[in-house]
Amino acid sequence: FDLKGRKIIFVLGGPGSGKGTNCTLLKDAFHLTHLSAGDLLRAEVASGSPLGSELNRMMAEGQLVPMDVTIHLLREAMARAPATSNGYLIDGFPRQVDQGKAFERLLHVIPAAVLFFDCSTEVMTQRLLKRGETSGRPDDNMASIKKRFKVFTEQTMPAVEYYRERGMVVSVHSEGKVEDVFARAKEMLMLRIP
Ligand code: UP5
Ligand code: MG
Numbered sequence: 576f577d578l579k580g581r582k583i584i585f586v587l588g589g590p591g592s593g594k595g596t597n598c599t600l601l602k603d604a605f606h607l608t609h610l611s612a613g614d615l616l617r618a619e620v621a622s623g624s625p626l627g628s629e630l631n632r633m634m635a636e637g638q639l640v641p642m643d644v645t646i647h648l649l650r651e652a653m654a655r656a657p658a659t660s661n662g663y664l665i666d667g668f669p670r671q672v673d674q675g676k677a678f679e680r681l682l683h684v685i686p687a688a689v690l691f692f693d694c695s696t697e698v699m700t701q702r703l704l705k706r707g708e709t710s711g712r713p714d715d716n717m718a719s720i721k722k723r724f725k726v727f728t729e730q731t732m733p734a735v736e737y738y739r740e741r742g743m744v745v746s747v748h749s750e751g752k753v754e755d756v757f758a759r760a761k762e763m764l765m766l767r768i769p
Contacts, residue, residue: 576650576653576654576682578653578682578684581656581660581661581662581663582607582661582662582663582686582687582768583662583663583665583682583684583685583686583687584607584662584663584664584665584686584687584688584689584690584764584767584768585665585668585669585675585686585688585689585690585738586598586664586665586666586667586689586690586692587667587669587689587690587691587692587731587734587735588691588692588693588694588749589692589694589696589699589723589724589727590699590703590714590720590723590724590727591694591698591699591700591702591703591706591720592692592693592694592699592749593692593694593702593749593753593756594611594666594667594692595611595613595614595666595667596753596756596757597690597692597747597749597756597757597760598611598664598666600757600760600761601664601757601760601761601764602664604761605661605662605764605768606659606660606661607660607661607662607663607664608653608656608657608660608662608663608664609663609664609666610649610652610653610663610664610665610666611666611667612645612648612649612665612666612667612668612670613634613666613667614666615645615648615649615652616630616634616640616644616645616648617634617712619644619648620634626644630644631713634713634714635713635714635719636719636722637714637719637720637721637722637723637725637726638722638726639670639671639726639730642669642671642673642674642677645668645674646674646677646678646681649665649668649678650681650682661768662687662768664690665686669731669734670726670730670731670734671730671731671733671734672733672734672737674734675734675737675738686738686743687767687768688743688744688745688764688767688768689735689738689743689744689745690745690747690760690763690764691735691744691745691746691747692747692749692756692760693746693747693748693749694748694749694750695750696724698750699724700720703715703720704717704720745763745764745766745767746763747759747760747763
């Protein structure tokens with residue numbers, strides 16, 4: 576697998592912290608390819624495969640799916656990126672320290688930065704419940720949201736801390752207006768990938 580010198584940026588943050596919203600804006604600003612691990616998993620579910628129905632069950636419970644599945648889907652999607660791409664915004668992955676280590680080992684790459692969206696549980700809950708009115712996502716309900724927060728705190732925050740210790744984390748406060756959060760994220764990322 577050839578990354579063609581492209582940069583990798585992991586984008587992390589709690590459920591509803593604004594990873595997807597900001598990646599959509601940042602990808603154009605930096606000519607990056609946005610790959611959401613969750614969206615790739617939901618596409619697999621939508622394909623109707625037997626694997627998809629198993630994934631759907633795990634995601635509705637807020638559980639992490641096996642990393643071989645996410646890494647496989649990410650690699651496939653990375654290979655499809657246009658030639659003009661400067662790199663990748665990997666949104667919502669890694670969810671655990673071991674997932675990050677496996678990705679680095681398998682792809683022979685060290686991420687250029689880890690963009691972390693910092694948001695209170697209250698704000699994230701409000702956003703997800705609002706989205707749940709129309710999203711059709713099986714995990715946008717109060718019971719699933721609580722499970723997602725628990726998994727985030729117990730399993731994903733240690734990964735954020737792991738990268739923080741390595742000096743790789745760029746933290747962005749993600750409450751407030753979309754345009755203000757994006758402006759902060761853009762400014763911070765500019766320092767890392769000029
Ligand atoms: N919104 C965003 N910003 C706003 C703002 N500033 N002001 C007002 N509203 C704002 O935003 C969420 C909602 O808030 C949207 O309606 C948006 O308009 C609004 P979004 O940008 O979608 O936030 P995001 O952080 O992307 O939230 P998401 O729900 O996607 O986060 P999750 O991390 O929970 O979901 P993900 O899709 O990454 O993963 C889903 C599941 O897949 C996981 O729970 C897990 O089961 C599984 N998974 C794995 O197992 N492994 C992986 O590697 C990845 C996923
Ligand atoms: Mg998302």
